[in-house]
Amino acid sequence: MSHISAGVEYGLHCLLFLTEAAPGGVAEASVRDLAELQGVPADYVAKLFTKLHKAGLVIATEGAKGGFALARPANQISVLDVVTAIDGDKSLFECREVRTRCAVFGETAPNWATSGVCSIHAVMQNAEKRMREALASQSLEDLAVRTTAKAPRSYGPQVVKWLDSRTTGRRRERGSSRGGSTPGARS
Numbered sequence: 001m002s003h004i005s006a007g008v009e010y011g012l013h014c015l016l017f018l019t020e021a022a023p024g025g026v027a028e029a030s031v032r033d034l035a036e037l038q039g040v041p042a043d044y045v046a047k048l049f050t051k052l053h054k055a056g057l058v059i060a061t062e063g064a065k066g067g068f069a070l071a072r073p074a075n076q077i078s079v080l081d082v083v084t085a086i087d088g089d090k091s092l093f094e095c096r097e098v099r100t101r102c103a104v105f106g107e108t109a110p111n112w113a114t115s116g117v118c119s120i121h122a123v124m125q126n127a128e129k130r131m132r133e134a135l136a137s138q139s140l141e142d143l144a145v146r147t148t149a150k151a152p153r154s155y156g157p158q159v160v161k162w163l164d165s166r167t168t169g170r171r172r173e174r175g176s177s178r179g180g181s182t183p184g185a186r187s
Contacts, residue, residue: 003092004083004087005086005087007044007047007048007086007087008082008083008086008087010038010040010044010045010048011048011051011052011082011085011086012079012082012140012143013038014034014038014045014048014049015052015057015058015070015077015082015140016140016143016144016147017029017034017037017159017163018058018068018069018070019070019074019140019141019143019144020074021074021141021144021145021148022143022144022147022148022156023147023148023151023153023155023156023159024151024155024156024157024158024159024160024163025144025156025159025160026159026160026163027069028061028066028067028068028069029067029068029163030066030067030068030166030167031045031046031049031067031068033067033163033166033167034067036166037159037162037163048086049068051085051086052068052082052085052086053068054085055081055084055085056071056072057070057071057072057077057081057082057085058070058071059071070140073141074139074140074141074144075139075140075141075142076139077139077140078135078136078137078138078139078140079135079136079138079139079140079143080132080135080136082140083135091128092124092127092128092131093121093124093125093127093128095118095120095121095124097114097118099113099114099118100113100114
């Protein structure tokens with residue numbers, strides 16, 4: 001039985017920072033900044049964003065803030081979209097057809113034992129269907145609303161300020177590495 005990976009959790013957290021309705025949400029951010037903000041290796045987050053980009057959930061941005069932005073509004077990206085982008089569209093349960101191997105049956109299982117869907121597999125299919133429906137019914141915007149309700153008002157501005165300071169710092173670094181000053185930078 002497969003499980004939802006930790007990559008999905010990190011991916012959702014990163015995407016929440018790109019959801020402007022969430023506290024600390026910004027229009028775009030770099031993978032490096034999103035990784036550092038959460039204490040996760042940048043290479044790991046980059047792999048997640050490659051998958052999110054291939055799935056059409058994020059777009060690459062250019063310019064001073066360059067990085068990634070949501071490809072569509074947060075209310076149009078479901079949690080299931082993120083799970084599928086990062087973990088793939090795999091089943092939660094893989095039936096092994098154990099019912100065909102009962103020692104009492106000998107070499108060949110009787111038709112009554114193997115006809116139709118295995119009752120255990122049917123339960124698992126129903127559980128997976130309900131889980132997918134639940135994940136599909138929740139959007140990034142829904143998560144952002146919950147986060148906003150939970151976080152203190154000061155949290156969002158702190159995150160935005162932190163991300164802005166990172167962008168400003170990179171512009172200064174690029175300007176000084178070219179031997180010039182960055183417009184707007186104080187000497």
